[in-house]
Amino acid sequence: MxxxxxxxxxxxxxxxxxxGVLLPISDVSxxxxxxxxxxxxxxxxxxxxxxxxxxxxxxxxxLSQKNFSIDTGLYPLGSCTMKYNPKINERIARLPGFEAIHPLQPEDTCQGALELMYTLSVILAEIGGMDAVTLQPAAGALGELTGMLMIRAYHERVGDRSRQMVIIPDSAHGTNPATAARCGYQISRVPSNERGTVDTAKLKELIGPHVAAIMLTNPNTLGLFEDEILEISDMIHGCGALMYCDGANMNAILGKARPGDMGFDVMHFNLHKTFSTPHGGGGPGAGPVGVKEFLKPFLPAPVIEETDGYYKLNYDKPQSIGRVHSFYGNFNILVRALAYILSLGPDGLKAVSETAVLNANYVRNRLLNAYDVPYGSQCMHEFVASARRQKAHGVRALDIAKRIIDYGFHPPTIYFPLIVEEALMIEPVETESLETLNAFIDALLQIDKESIGDPDIVKNAPHEASVGRLDEALAARRLDVRWTPPGD
Ligand SMILES: Cc1ncc(COP(=O)(O)O)c(C=O)c1O
Incomplete structure (x- = not known):
């Protein structure tokens, strides 16, 4: 409509x-x-x-003006971390030597590109506390698959085929159980406790020699740090299973804490969330995966190696799980991520996570009089509010998300994680100014007032967008992008 x-x-x-064009006269008549x-x-x-x-x-x-983008306004999509893509990254990625490079060029002619990828993998390993990193996966979800395939390969290698179960918290992102199932595992769901973190008593009941791994997001999708992570790691390793870290929320701990030091054996990074590369439509992105030393043999081949300043691609990896992407991954995304990391430096990266956490807590605390936040007394880089108070007036999380469009903001993530009723998952990120955050908070407070005084204006929103409410399930399942002449 x-x-x-x-x-x-x-x-x-x-x-x-x-x-619109003047074609030259053909000389092949x-x-x-x-x-x-x-x-x-x-x-x-x-x-x-x-x-x-x-x-x-x-x-x-x-057409482009009908779209909302990170360059148009605040995009507080919890869990998805829509952070600004600095233009310096784009300029560097467009340098002719990067833009025109061909993946089949001989190694001698692309030493700079190999050095760039090698350097990025070493830096990511340092940031994550890992021993080696592959840059091949094209997104976080493919990173998960890569990591879990390595875990499966490891158990098979040591002759332990009885491990059929992967433990995943009930707050996890949907890609975690999907990945584990894709690798042939059964999923065992561990509930969250009243604080919103893993219930370790329940976890104890689930572990045993049948468990292959736990997939854990830290900070988790409620924006809370799993403070019993070392106990969890001891329990999991104690039964011979491995620790997989969904590193999607690294934006909160960059330069402060490392999954490798928390006991994780494998982790993925989402370069678009943490290192400001473009995030849209599912890719092309990058979800590098870090592993501890004992898992190195299973990394996807080829692996970039350096000897005396010369970089080479090593395909001779007999225990490798194989390729997970054509060539070496999405090279130009890797260029952007390294540009971001080097332009900020270690102190800049620390400031990123500090500011992301500060901004999220500021927004959270200013909204508390109007919106419930069921878990945690403070948050990391994001928080999950609930529209259950507004629901008493007939206004649901979906309505609030649609109404915020009229105020010029992208809606937050809604109805995820599943354990929060009428969830509004908000991640303001570090790049937004105090003025923008205040404008966003004021809009949400105003919408709360509207929910009480004039709920219909919220329930029928958006009023200012070029399209109103769509049947989103139908739009996704029966996508219709063809133009039909009027009257047909
Ligand atoms: C916690 C978490 N894990 C995994 C993913 C999957 O990452 P990607 O979108 O890069 O496939 C997401 C994406 O939003 C996420 O938020």
């Missing part, structure tokens, strides 16, 4: 013989295209729009 007047689509702008293409795919009638250059430019610029 269009709320505002719909702009004409590019086909509707079409006028006979209008042109003796070739008859009828000889090149099979007759059954040749058409005389091609309904393409006939438009001028300015029509095309305006059409696409208008």
């Amino acid at each position: 269009f709320v505002n007047k719909p702009e004409p689509l590019i086909f509707e702008l079409s006028a006979p013989d209008r042109k 003796e070739i008859d295209t009828n000889d090149l293409l099979p007759e059954d795919i040749l058409r005389n009638d091609l309904p393409l729009p006939e438009v001028s250059e300015v029509d095309v430019v305006r059409h696409f610029v208008q």
